[in-house]
Amino acid sequence: MTGRLLAIAYNTFREAVRDRVLYNLILFAMLMVGASLLVGQISLEINRIVLINLGLTAISLFGIVIAILIGIGLVSKEIEKKTLYTVLAARPVRRWEFIAGKFAGLVMTLTVNALLMSVGFFAAVLYVSHGLGRVDLPLLTAIYFILLEFVLITALALLFSTFSTPIFSSIFAFAIFAVGTFSEDLRGFAQMATGMTRWVMSGAAYLVPNFAALNVISRVAHDAPVEPRLILLNTLYVVVYTGAVLTASVWIFERRNLK
Amino acid sequence: MxxxxxxxxxxxxxxxxxxxxxxxxxxxxxxxxxxxxxxxxxxxxxxxxxxxxxxxxxxxxxxxxxxxxxxxxxxxxxxxxxxxxxxxxxxxxxxxxxxxxxxxxxxxxxxxxxxxxxxxxxxxxxxxxxxxxxxxxxxxxxxxxxxxxxxxxxxxxxxxxxxxxxxxxxxxxxxxxxxxxxxxxxxxxxxxxxxxxxxxxxxxxxxxxxxxxxxxxxxxxxxxxxxxEVSGDVEVVWSGAQAIPVLSALGARCHATGDVVRAVLPERLLDTAVDALRRNQGRLTSVTPVRATLEDYFLARIGDENPKVVNA
Amino acid sequence: MSRDLRIQSCYALLLTALLAASTVLVRQIDRARADEPLQEVLYIPSPKVVQRMSLGYSGLIADIYWTRVVQYFGTKHKAQAKQYLLLEPLLEMTTTLDPQLLPAYEFGSVFLAQKPPEGAGSPQGAARLVEKGIRENPASWRLYYDLGYIYWLELKDPAKAADAFERGSHVAGAHPWMRVMAAALTAHAGETETATYMWTNILNSTEDANLRTNAVNRLRCLRVDSEVKILQERTERYAKEAGRPPANWAEMISSGWLRRTPTDPKNNPYLLVNGRVQVSRPELFPFITRGLPADRAATDLPGAGGYAQTKAE
Structure with a gap:
């Protein structure tokens, strides 16, 4: 079981790498070099803040775009190209193993990508603030939260990929990411309603992925620490929510006729 | 097994x-x-x-x-x-x-x-x-x-x-x-x-x-x-065009090239056909079974409404 | 088939359980984040940037920011907060994203103007917000009205308040007594001529009996104000020449400073108390700012009481 799952994960990772996904790192490196040279010119007060905001936002956005663009094809592309036939048809591979392997492979890709970007990011921070210390620890938390973001969005893209075409999947995935970013406000809207509407809206608002709490970039830019409680809760949330999304994906995929 | x-x-x-x-x-x-x-x-x-x-x-x-x-x-x-x-x-x-x-x-x-x-x-x-x-x-x-x-x-x-x-x-x-x-x-x-x-x-x-x-x-x-099952035709070749009407009457498809005639007919009619040739002074050159191909069978079956299962 | 049903229900159950657990966690996360001590320094980019980043969908974003304003104010208010640091930037953001969002100006200015813990205690901020609202929505008379009150009651600046009411009164559909307010406040500001002019205008242009009575009353008081002013000036000039203040009106009449004993619009004589001109029956003139008995003349600006009186008329 694990052997097959890992083989599928590794193959997914290898495919992404060979499809030159990691080329985005070059863009990121250029961005970091440019930014660290430029902010030095602007202002002594906020150059660090600007660099942190820019760097972490880039790590997050690059990853999310990659997660969606690859994620939406994880299953549908294999069906379309019929590569799935040689994997699922005549091999002792369970369908859930396939889903889990694909998911793990893309998360692996995104993690490696983000870690490489983080190295560049810390190098830029080091260059700008002439040293790294305890004060930079919240940055690690922010990067950890970004990785949690990737896990969520990958699961969602994969879910759409099990029943929809890539174009629709990408629209769904980007939309749900945008909605999830405003999930707190949705809950706020729901609170303003009354009666049945309030119940229905609150229910919907709580089911939307809660991306809002995963973005602490602007806080850590101000060197504010993130409470351990939030780290724990966010981790638990991502594990549980991802579990739900993957369950739904497997459920759909198990029932699907692969014509 | x-x-x-x-x-x-x-x-x-x-x-x-x-x-x-x-x-x-x-x-x-x-x-x-x-x-x-x-x-x-x-x-x-x-x-x-x-x-x-x-x-x-x-x-x-x-x-x-x-x-x-x-x-x-x-x-x-x-x-x-x-x-x-x-x-x-x-x-x-x-x-x-x-x-x-x-x-x-x-x-x-x-x-x-x-x-x-x-x-x-x-x-x-x-x-x-x-x-x-x-x-x-x-x-x-x-x-x-x-x-x-x-x-x-x-x-x-x-x-x-x-x-x-x-x-x-x-x-x-x-x-x-x-x-x-x-x-x-x-x-x-x-x-x-x-x-x-x-x-x-x-x-x-x-x-x-x-x-x-x-x-x-x-x-x-x-x-x-x-x-x-599908085959059962034979090809008969002889000399002597005068025998054509008689064999055609039996249901054979005849093609004459000069004096040489080729005819394809069901195997069961072979004896009758050979007798008829003798009677009409036809000189028999060869009799060969027509080899049926899978294609013949295939085309025959596809047109057929009822499946035919030959267990052997 | 029953095996299939069992599998399906297993999936459904698992999915429901996980989603329920995630909802509980979201609630926990929201609570943890509400306790964050640093929310007050949350980095807020410039509204213009947000507007550009909203890719033209700024209306929706503005609505979102408006709910944030209400939530922010609500939670702060509940907690009896002394400071509302984010309120003004949030309102600024909201109104830049959607300049036509009138509730943001109307309620936002109330949130801003009131003293803590009721509000942010920033009437200047409130005035700025409503001024911006007026620039963006010059046809909305309620904004002038709000601005007038902020200047009058919170900033104690009747001249600017009167100006706001006056400008608003020209907007189509404006409530008639916007003009009343403008005139009243001009009077209080000491610009008596302007006030007289406006009250006369109102008197001539309205059929409303209440309004007319009020206008007459006002005009009477304005006359008192101007007469007291003139009398006081003369009295003081007389005192300079004579070397002492006059004891009574007769003294001034005999020296040719006055032709007869001056009377107020109700035909009661003005009093001269220690060289100070007063009305004999101040209760007849509720809106005067001059000629009041020395013990009641301490304030020269009307407070909230004056507003209540005006409204009652």
């Missing part, structure tokens, strides 16, 4: 915009494939051959009926260690080389690590791709991909090999090679089940065939028996 046992297996799809039309992709099918034989599954495009294979392999779920492969039920996934499958017009992860691809598939099929390298190299050499083992698949021609497809179907040394249109898209040399390979695999004791619409391939390779049209089984049997 039975390799594949199909009992009333059927599949219908909902089609139309509102999914309100029911289309029968496969009408209830009952079929048995014995271990060790080469079984041909024949039918024109769209007859339901691929649907049958997908049902057997769990890619689509049957609307009714059941099937057993190597004695195990359809939902039993572990039996797939013993099955090799070549899809029609196979595509592969084209970022991989054949060696990487076969390694991936060998892992998925649960080939023991110590056997893996040997098995991969063996299957590559069998399809004649040893030299291209490290070229990315995106650089492969269609024929080469077909070979890779066969290699992946046998990389885990399965007992049962299912091939969907293995000859399509190959040049004559390639087809010959695949034919030889199928025979070789069969001699090793593997059961081969292959679908095709190219009848000459089936005729030379198969022990038994089944004919399918429009989702319905039209006939099953040993090739030789099937042919005997």
């Amino acid at each position: 039975i390799a594949i046992e199909i009992q009333g297996l059927e599949k219908s799809y909902k089609t139309g915009f509102f999914r309100n039309k029911l289309k029968q992709g496969l009408k209830p099918l009952t079929l048995t494939v014995t271990e060790g034989e080469v079984f041909g599954y024949l039918g024109p495009n769209g007859a339901g051959k691929t649907t049958t294979l997908k049902l057997l392999l769990g890619l689509v779920f049957p609307s009714g009926g059941s099937a057993k492969i190597l004695g195990r039920d359809l939902g039993d996934i572990d039996v797939k260690r013993q099955i090799g499958f070549l899809p029609e017009q196979p595509y592969f992860y084209d970022h991989l080389t054949p060696l990487e691809l076969l390694d991936y598939y060998a892992r998925l099929s649960g080939v023991e690590p110590r056997d893996r390298k040997r098995q991969i190299e063996k299957s590559l050499s069998r399809v004649g791709l040893t030299d291209s083992g490290k070229t990315q698949l995106r650089k492969f021609s269609k024929g080469m991909l077909q070979r890779v497809g066969i290699a992946q179907a046998i990389v885990h040394d399965p007992k049962l090999v299912l091939l969907d249109e293995p000859m399509s898209g190959l040049d004559p040399v390639g087809r010959r090679e695949v034919r030889d390979l199928v025979q070789e695999l069969n001699e090793e004791g593997k059961t081969i089940f292959f679908s095709t619409h190219i009848l000459s391939d089936a005729e030379t390779l198969c022990d038994r065939v089944a004919v399918l049209n429009k989702g319905e089984l039209k006939g099953v049997g040993v090739v030789a028996d099937l042919l005997r």
